[in-house]
């Protein structure tokens with residue numbers, strides 16, 4: 001086990017602990033706040049212009065997640081620790097073919113929208129076991145190792161930070177991803 005990477009993931013998730021503990025001290029039990037999903041915290045269903053598709057509106061929560069996903073794919077593509085899993089994607093992009101990137105961006109964004117509580121989207125990609133098993137998904141080069149999973153979380157957290165998510169939000173993303181570790185890591 002690479003202690004440095006697992007410690008980095010633990011630190012990312014711990015960033016959320018202080019605000020969560022603090023906010024729970026001030027609960028008004030007579031007036032509980034309306035339940036907000038994480039998707040709501042990210043901007044929810046309010047629509048804004050989609051900067052990638054002028055003239056089209058997009059939910060703010062989805063735009064926030066898609067922005068983090070797209071920039072995470074770029075960070076991961078340049079991360080020699082884990083970009084060996086993405087050889088199919090990298091070779092396509094190298095040839096100017098963005099179809100696989102667009103499909104991955106959509107699938108990852110849909111997945112995170114659903115996982116964070118969005119109601120207006122559904123995930124239609126492979127389940128997490130098949131998506132990360134080369135026997136079921138020819139787009140992944142090999143089964144994921146635990147250390148590499150941790151590095152993936154570090155890269156997604158870096159993308160979230162770059163795109164202005166607060167430490168508490170980054171911790172929630174980290175915890176959400178980490179909850180899927182035993183399914184994604186299959187070796």
Ligand code: HEM
Nearest residue numbers: 085086089107108111125126131139140148149152177180
């Ligand atoms: C909780 C963490 C993760 C989530 C939620 C996740 C989610 C996904 C999703 C939704 C897909 C698309 C499935 C489809 O096309 O039907 C995918 C594909 C893939 N994932 Fe993950 N993944 C995670 C972790 C990882 C890690 C740690 C690695 C490797 C280090 C990895 C490598 C890949 C690769 C190589 C593909 C195929 C990409 C392509 O289509 O070109 N994933 N993942």
